[in-house]
Amino acid sequence: MLRIAIGWHFLTEGLEKYDSTLHGTQPFSAEIYLRNANGPFAPYFRGMLPDVNGLALLDPDRLKAGWAAEVERIGRHYDFDEEQEIRAKKLLEESETWADYWFNNHDNDELRRKYYRDLAAVQAVERNPKAMSFERERAWEGRRTVDVDRRTVTGPLVARGKQLEEWVVGIATAEQKNALLSRFDYGFIKSALAPLGLDDDFDAWRVRRATYHPPSTTLDFANSLTMYGLILMGACLILGLFTPFSSLCAAAFLAMIYLSMPPWPGTPPNPKAEGHYWIVNKNLIELIACLLIASTASGHWFGLDALFFGARRRRRLARRFGLIDDADAASSTKTKRDVLTV
Numbered sequence: 001m002l003r004i005a006i007g008w009h010f011l012t013e014g015l016e017k018y019d020s021t022l023h024g025t026q027p028f029s030a031e032i033y034l035r036n037a038n039g040p041f042a043p044y045f046r047g048m049l050p051d052v053n054g055l056a057l058l059d060p061d062r063l064k065a066g067w068a069a070e071v072e073r074i075g076r077h078y079d080f081d082e083e084q085e086i087r088a089k090k091l092l093e094e095s096e097t098w099a100d101y102w103f104n105n106h107d108n109d110e111l112r113r114k115y116y117r118d119l120a121a122v123q124a125v126e127r128n129p130k131a132m133s134f135e136r137e138r139a140w141e142g143r144r145t146v147d148v149d150r151r152t153v154t155g156p157l158v159a160r161g162k163q164l165e166e167w168v169v170g171i172a173t174a175e176q177k178n179a180l181l182s183r184f185d186y187g188f189i190k191s192a193l194a195p196l197g198l199d200d201d202f203d204a205w206r207v208r209r210a211t212y213h214p215p216s217t218t219l220d221f222a223n224s225l226t227m228y229g230l231i232l233m234g235a236c237l238i239l240g241l242f243t244p245f246s247s248l249c250a251a252a253f254l255a256m257i258y259l260s261m262p263p264w265p266g267t268p269p270n271p272k273a274e275g276h277y278w279i280v281n282k283n284l285i286e287l288i289a290c291l292l293i294a295s296t297a298s299g300h301w302f303g304l305d306a307l308f309f310g311a312r313r314r315r316r317l318a319r320r321f322g323l324i325d326d327a328d329a330a331s332s333t334k335t336k337r338d339v340l341t342v
Contacts, residue, residue: 002289002293003237003238003240003247003293003299003303004237004238006237006250006286006289006290006293007234007235007236007237007238008234009234009286010234010237010250011231011238012234013234014226014227014232014233014234015231017227017230018228018231021223021227022201022204023204027223028223028226028227029219029223030222030223030226031049031219033045033257033260033261034046034048034049034219034222034260035049035052035147036144036261037260037261038140038260038261038262038267038268038270039259039260039261039262039264039267041259041260041262042126042260043126043127045260048218048219048222049218049219050217050218050219053150054150054153054154057154057157057158058112058115058154058157060099060100060103063099063157064096064099066161067092067096067099067164068092070161070164070165070168070214071088071089071091071092071164073215074165074168074169074172075088075168077180077212078169078171078172078180079176080171080172084172087171088168088171091167091168092164092168095160095161095163098160099157099160102156108153111149111153112153114149115146115150115153118142118145118146118149119146119150121142122139122142122143122146125138125142126143133265136266136267136268137266137268140268141268165214169212177210180210181206181207181210183209184205184206184209184210185206186202189202229249229253230253232246233246233249233250233253237293239303239304240298240299240305241304241305241308242299242305243293243298243299243303243305244294244295244299247290247291247293247294248291250290251287251290251294254283254284254286254287254290255287257283258281258284258287263277263279263280263281264279265278265279
């Protein structure tokens, strides 16, 4: 029951994230967990975010280079002709002119400099292994303030970049978009998924593949790994399939969640925690439960492991307790092979 309960928890969490990503207005993202990580492992978790501090956006040369690369990728994706490339280049030049104005604005320059100073002060404490606990708590509060300032100062640049992307994508004709969509017109797959009620999901997948998306980042990889990993681990735990491996994977995932915001002395409290924890929280308890499941033969008692691997396990246990010897086991295996051959 413990294995099935944990599997149900993982499966429902994964399906909810999958549904919100595929059909919801706000796709699942692990950014909030990675960005709000605290404790000694916080820099490693934040490092999984692309341009975590927005420094690339606040550098004029890097910003323009990123926009130019984005426009070029969109053109290759939709196979722009020469006239479309000229229109896209004109839109890029207009955005670069806007960026020059934004960076030369006195108020924006002051906001940018203040953000640099505050970020440097927070990072100095975070990187100091001798910092006191109260200094780390203040730095964590400062990090939250700095994140608000980051969104404020980079907001116009992010919005302009998205607007530029929409403008350039809008240059593509309906014929070019339909040509991309037809590449993923796998009717036999849709017919096979229709009885399962997944034909709409397949259509949504086709549209996503045909639509332009920026290159995948480490955050995108983390989102997909979390979403599909939860579904697979949950299903395997419920079915009792590959139980030890699934339990260890679940324990590793829970360890990452626990270490991202550990309830340790001297670390800031988790603002989204349900209750008050000290060292032990629900993630650690579930982690220990997964390790316990991995150390038992739960899948052989009630699960698909008994169907696929039960006979081999029973022979191994019989040899261990002296019920049969190696010669008998080999003879039994040989007899079965001979029967199958005949």
